[in-house]
Amino acid sequence: MSRRQFSLPERSSSEPPDDTGCTILHVDMDAFYASATLLSHPELVGTPVIIGGGNRGVVLSATYEARRFGVTSAMPMTRARRLCPQATVLPPEHGLYAAISSAVMETFRSVTPEIEPLSLDEAFLDVSGAVRRLGSPATIGALIRDTVHDEQGITCSVGVAPTKFVAKIASGLAKPDGMVVVPRDEVISFVQQLPVAALWGVGERTEEQLTRLGLRTVGDIAHTPLPTLVRGLGEATGQHLHALSWGRDPRPVEREHREKSIGADETFEYDIDDPREIHRRLLRLSDKVAARLRSARLTGRTVSIKVRFADFTTITRARTLREPTDTSRAIYETATGLFDALGLQRARIRLVGVRMEKLVGLEAAPIQGMLGESEHGWREADRAVDRASARFGAGSVRPASLIDTSRPSARGDGDLS
DNA sequence: TCTGGGGTCCTGCTGCTT
């Protein structure tokens, strides 16, 4: 769900656009989470529905009927409910979204192996190798839209262009349920009439900075001397935006994606000021992160924690270990060490997070034989937990300190901790 | 109005090494 909406610039001709050389497709599901959720709630189709939840949550997705009332993604749920009180609010169904996404990606792969998923609901495709077999890029775009609709029951929008960033903008303009082709020789005029916020990498802050420089359209950026942009926005952003403003985006569609970090964070239902409770949450998050590392056959060297206070100020602290690890214990001990070093005296905390960075593949990581006996023991324990989780379900085994002894076990088979 | 959770990337600062 795009957070920004732009209208389609006027085309000077009524002829179908020339898609020669426009071999990059950006495919984006329309209101993906909402549409997917409605597959099991057909009675709500055509009504305002908001996907999200929790007292302190934000909107994950909303149907177009809800968006007419001003509801957008990432909006606080309290505000969304106020704007559209008649909307039905449903919780997310992440398993369902993953399953549909996987099927949609298979559809893309049947067109070309050159796909780069960006998230569950969107991907870039390079169709240059499929044109002879399936037809022009626009024909392939139409084929994908029909197939996704017929097989999954949801709609998607497609942008067709010579470069990734123009295809991405085009798919946004095509929404909902449409396709926009940007011919190669119209790229510059197309991008330069857009507002600066249309550019990938321009968020609220950068837009403010550009406005201060008197720049409102992409064309304004294009005609600003590069040194002025670099002075105002920094080296990387200045160079990047200047290139985009002239339609230059040499990035290819990349099939391989290596994760650079894996983390988890948790916003509490109520602010917490008890350090013991924060430790419990850090343990749960460390457990989760370690399990994800092991399932991806990765280890990490840098443990970082994030702490967000009640006033929403956020700090991070990180420590790099001598050797990479994937054990819950090592991550937890480092995370609590970082937290304790803050010396917080009953500060009201809204969120804590744990993240592992500097990831190394398990095969390349010098773990076995270099760590002490105790670490080896923790690794064996973690593996046993992974095996039990695979057999009995995630969460069936967890550290004793995470068991809520005030409640009887929800599972009849008892807790394996 | 009151801000999730998963990430990536950039910038600036600091301290270490050469």
Added chain:
DNA sequence: TCTGAAGCAGCAGGACCC
């Protein structure tokens, strides 16, 4: 032995994306 410069790694914060 001391000092300054340059390069680099680590860290912290922030902006941005979906």
